Amino acid sequence: MVDNRQTAAEIINAIGGQDNIISAAHCATRLRIMVKDKEKIDQQQVESIEKVKGAFFNSGQYQVILGTGTVNKIYEEVIKLGVGGTTKGEQAKEAVKSGNTFQRAVRSFGDVFVPIIPALVATGLFMGFRGLIMQEEILAIFGMTPNDISENFLLFTQVLTDTAFIFLPALVAWSTFRVFGGSPIIGLVLGLMLVSPALPNAWAVAGGNAEPIQFLGFIPVVGYQGSVLPAFIAGIIGAKLEKRIRKFVPDVLDLIVTPFLTLLIMITLALFVIGPIFHSLEEIILNATVAVLKWPFGISGILIGFFNQIIVITGVHHIFNLLEIQLLEKFGSNPYNAIVTCSVAAQGGAALAVGLKTKSAKLKALALPSTLSAFLGITEPAIFGVNLRYFKPFIMGLIGGGIGGFFASIFGLKGTGMAITVIPGALLYLNGQILLYLLVNIIAIAAAFILTWMFGFSDKMLKDKEELR
Structure with a gap:
């Protein structure tokens, strides 16, 4: 059995040696390598290495599939052999310079949403477990019926299953600011403003239990609980606006003026322009998706x-x-x-x-x-x-x-x-x-x-x- 150090050395040699490697990172299954010259890679030699399960170029990176667990160990050996290590996120910023406009846009989209997924996975599991314990057949095992479940317990399950979606705009705006070079904390606050308790709750408005606030007689303003696109677009514009403002603000005033102007301008745009437009677009996309799934x-x-x-x-x-x-x-x-x-x-x-x-x-x-x-x-x-x-x-x-x-x-x-x-x-x-x-x-x-x-x-x-x- 070939040890991990030998495998790492063989991979480095097959992709043109250490001099051809800019940096290395890894994800759950793949060693991700930024190379200087693609032509120096011997694809057949890489794929012939014992622990390698495949290799290909994607997102500007040469990705060597090693499998869960194995990739961590071989990455450590690659670093020990003198290759410069970096994080997947840092490497993605370099990789984003490659590819066409569509590929770069999709890559950025993924970079925004992938960090949010673990929270939504946990929420989905909470929903699944709540569905399990609320089944009459399961409750009957313990001599109970759904009516025996206390309101406090149901409230506890709602905290587990609803929180991530209530504050989803905050998560999206935070991640978008992070990806597009803004201050993540400003993005987080902007997202929280979109779900402020001072605004009519989006779900209450949808259920007919509340009315939107009408500005200028025709602009409906509501909270954006559970919404994605308004926070995403606001995050992109907000991150770019923050960087633009910072260029003109003296360093001595940056801490005060930059976040103040960024949040003031962006919450105004988000509530009165971005929100109404992109929430409507979001509804169109959702309805189209549901229509397709119902074919x-x-x-x-x-x-x-x-x-x-x-x-x-x-x-x-x-x-x-x-x-x-x-x-x-x-x-x-x-x-x-x-x-x-x-x-x-x-x-x-x-x-x-x-x-x-x-x-x-x-x-x-x-x-x-x-x-x-x-x-x-x-x-x-x-x-x-x-x-x-x-x-x-x-x-x-x-x-x-x-x-x-x-x-x-x-x-x-x-x-x-x-x-x-x-x-x-x-x-x-x-x-x-x-x-x-x-x-x-x-x-x-x-x-x-x-x-x-x-x-x-x-x-x-x-x-x-x-x-x-």
């Missing part, structure tokens, strides 16, 4: 289940975070998650077929751990390390995802959260949906497995005899 005969499930992993490999899948957040905020449920889960599970099923069918010891050692990773919700090792390498397994995985997505759509499955799938994602379906959730995942895995076994892979597809060892 009859499971059509939306087939399309989303099939194309999701193609979107993932392009790196623009974070743009759908907005849609999932909107669904959760508006309805407290997320049908998109159930469909996407099937696309993830299916890629695991395809990789499992490859791992069990091949006679190559090396490919087995790559495919089977990649399968487990996919079943835990991380598909990169399975996609880049196995399925895309031989292409047909990837296509069979897409078909399996479409089949599973069809049944998820037909059954009307809706998760209580976002961002976790397959085995961990089961926690989002504890509110009486768990059996159907398991069924659609099994269907997706089985379809991809059978198609890959029968039509998608044979050892004849291996590039050379070395892979059979």
Whole structure:
């Protein structure tokens, strides 16, 4: 078994040596390397390294898939060998200079929303557990009924499940200021102003229990609880405005004048211009999303289940975070998650077929751990390390995802959260949906497995005899 230090040295050598490396960082599964010259990378040599499960360029970085846990250890060895380390966020700022305008915009969008996701994941799990303990069958085990649940306990569960969405504009504005170079604390305060108790509550207005404040007789002003786009746009403009103001304000007055002018100008714009316009746009996007998800005969499930992993490999899948957040905020449920889960599970099923069918010891050692990773919700090792390498397994995985997505759509499955799938994602379906959730995942895995076994892979597809060892 090759040790981690040797693996790190082999990776450095294969990508052109230490002199070709600007910096290294890592995420949950991948070593992310900024290089000076792409041409010096020996792709075949990188992919032949024992612990490497695939490698590719994305978001201006050369990303080497190593898998959960392994990547941390090899990153440490890479740093010990003299490569400059940096954080994923710092490296992303360098990477953002590469790519076309659309790629840079999507990358920035992802940088804003990814840090918020853990809070929303936790909220979704709280919703799932509340749904579980409120089921009559569960309560009956303890000799209770829903009427026996105290109001104080329900209030406690509301604190757990509602807080992140009530203050979502504050989280979004904070993260947006951070990404676009403003002061995060100013962004946080701006976001809190958008949900100030002094404003009519957005949910109360929607429910007919409150009226918007009318400025100038035609501008409706409300709080923006649970809203995303107004805070996002206000954050972008606010961060740029703060930097512009700071250029003209003397240093001795910066601490007082810059935050004062930034907040005064931005809350005025946010409440009277940005808020009304982009909240309306947000409603249009939400209604369009709901309309697509309601397409009859499971059509939306087939399309989303099939194309999701193609979107993932392009790196623009974070743009759908907005849609999932909107669904959760508006309805407290997320049908998109159930469909996407099937696309993830299916890629695991395809990789499992490859791992069990091949006679190559090396490919087995790559495919089977990649399968487990996919079943835990991380598909990169399975996609880049196995399925895309031989292409047909990837296509069979897409078909399996479409089949599973069809049944998820037909059954009307809706998760209580976002961002976790397959085995961990089961926690989002504890509110009486768990059996159907398991069924659609099994269907997706089985379809991809059978198609890959029968039509998608044979050892004849291996590039050379070395892979059979």
